[in-house]
Amino acid sequence: MAGDTSQMMHDAAQRKGQGCVRSKRCFWFMTLIFAASSATLQGQSEGANTFHNPLLPSGPDPWVITDDGFFYYMNSTQSNLTIWKTRDITDLAHAEKKVVWRAPEAGPYSNEIWAPELHHFDGKWYIYFAADAGSNETHRIYVLENDAADPLQGTWVFKGKVADATDKWAIDATAFEDRGQKYLLWSGWEGDGDGEQRIYIAHMKNPTTLDSERVMLSYPKYPREQVGDLLNRPEMPHVNVNEGPEILQHGDDIFLVYSGSACWTDYYSLWVVRAKSGSNLLDTKSWTKYDHPFFQQDREAHIFGTGHNGFFKSLDGKEDWIIYHANPGPGEGCDNKRSPRIQKFTWNADGTPNFGKPIATNIPLSKPSQ
Numbered sequence: 001m002a003g004d005t006s007q008m009m010h011d012a013a014q015r016k017g018q019g020c021v022r023s024k025r026c027f028w029f030m031t032l033i034f035a036a037s038s039a040t041l042q043g044q045s046e047g048a049n050t051f052h053n054p055l056l057p058s059g060p061d062p063w064v065i066t067d068d069g070f071f072y073y074m075n076s077t078q079s080n081l082t083i084w085k086t087r088d089i090t091d092l093a094h095a096e097k098k099v100v101w102r103a104p105e106a107g108p109y110s111n112e113i114w115a116p117e118l119h120h121f122d123g124k125w126y127i128y129f130a131a132d133a134g135s136n137e138t139h140r141i142y143v144l145e146n147d148a149a150d151p152l153q154g155t156w157v158f159k160g161k162v163a164d165a166t167d168k169w170a171i172d173a174t175a176f177e178d179r180g181q182k183y184l185l186w187s188g189w190e191g192d193g194d195g196e197q198r199i200y201i202a203h204m205k206n207p208t209t210l211d212s213e214r215v216m217l218s219y220p221k222y223p224r225e226q227v228g229d230l231l232n233r234p235e236m237p238h239v240n241v242n243e244g245p246e247i248l249q250h251g252d253d254i255f256l257v258y259s260g261s262a263c264w265t266d267y268y269s270l271w272v273v274r275a276k277s278g279s280n281l282l283d284t285k286s287w288t289k290y291d292h293p294f295f296q297q298d299r300e301a302h303i304f305g306t307g308h309n310g311f312f313k314s315l316d317g318k319e320d321w322i323i324y325h326a327n328p329g330p331g332e333g334c335d336n337k338r339s340p341r342i343q344k345f346t347w348n349a350d351g352t353p354n355f356g357k358p359i360a361t362n363i364p365l366s367k368p369s370q
Contacts, residue, residue: 060338061308062310164202187245195238199242200216221291253351258273274287274288306358310322323340
């Protein structure tokens with residue numbers, strides 16, 4: 001309605017102006033009205049093509065995948081698996097959405113449903129997620145399968161736990177393919193106790209089964225990824241964290257982008273390990289770890305705890321975008337103030353991704369190209 005009104009004012013100003021151009025006073029008055037209405041229309045046009053972060057008021061561990069002209073989005077909800085479907089990822093608030101699975105009241109995967117990811121392999125959809133039986137040490141990775149063309153349709157079938165032979169604590173699973181071979185990545189413990197989270201990889205026999213030993217690709221090596229004091233937990237006063245692994249493939253490069261330092265700190269940030277496509281991805285020597293974060297908090301922009309990201313292309317395939325969660329203020333930790341944000345990124349001359357700085361919520365951004 002506002003757009004219609006502005007257009008009517010604009011048209012009226014044109015007609016009125018044409019009838020009084022011989023009067024100086026009338027002419028300048030109508031010129032001002034015409035300019036104001038033109039500016040309004042231009043602002044509305046620009047507004048239709050721009051957006052502001054965050055995409056939702058809350059949405060930790062966000063994930064996006066594109067398929068057949070749609071964006072599909074997920075985030076942690078703690079108790080269920082919900083999929084959003086939209087042609088405009090910046091308008092998630094009005095997207096179609098559906099709860100496709102609910103956690104049972106009891107059992108090994110009844111609590112703390114974390115970091116769901118939707119993937120499409122061999123003509124079927126899969127959701128990987130972490131869950132526990134009511135205590136953190138029981139967290140493991142589980143998977144659902146759906147053979148419908150649209151993941152909001154058909155039947156989601158629970159396929160069970162996805163684990164290597166050690167069956168250790170595991171969260172934040174992601175899956176990818178390289179040259180016809182599938183791999184699963186996750187954050188896990190070396191042993192049976194808390195204290196440090198590492199990034200592991202294993203080969204997949206199929207989308208629901210691992211058929212290799214796990215291989216550790218990254219641990220919290222550098223001081224800036226070792227921020228993790230727990231002042232309210234005297235039995236475990238500090239935890240080093242590498243978690244939220246995601247794969248970014250570009251040309252012959254495979255980038256493992258993970259979240260370093262603890263999510264309960266403002267220093268949660270994105271780090272990178274690099275390998276070549278076609279190399280032995282189960283060999284740690286194939287991977288090179290960088291000694292600095294590629295994306296981190298910006299206090300001036302009021303963005304803290306930037307992490308647990310994902311990557312996607314614009315619907316026309318021409319733009320690279322990152323999605324991540326962040327807090328609007330310091331010291332807000334791992335609670336529901338974490339909200340999903342997106343921004344376009346580029347590539348450096350050395351082939352590494354350039355994510356830039358997190359962009360403040362008061363700055364309008366151009367929507368992904370169609």
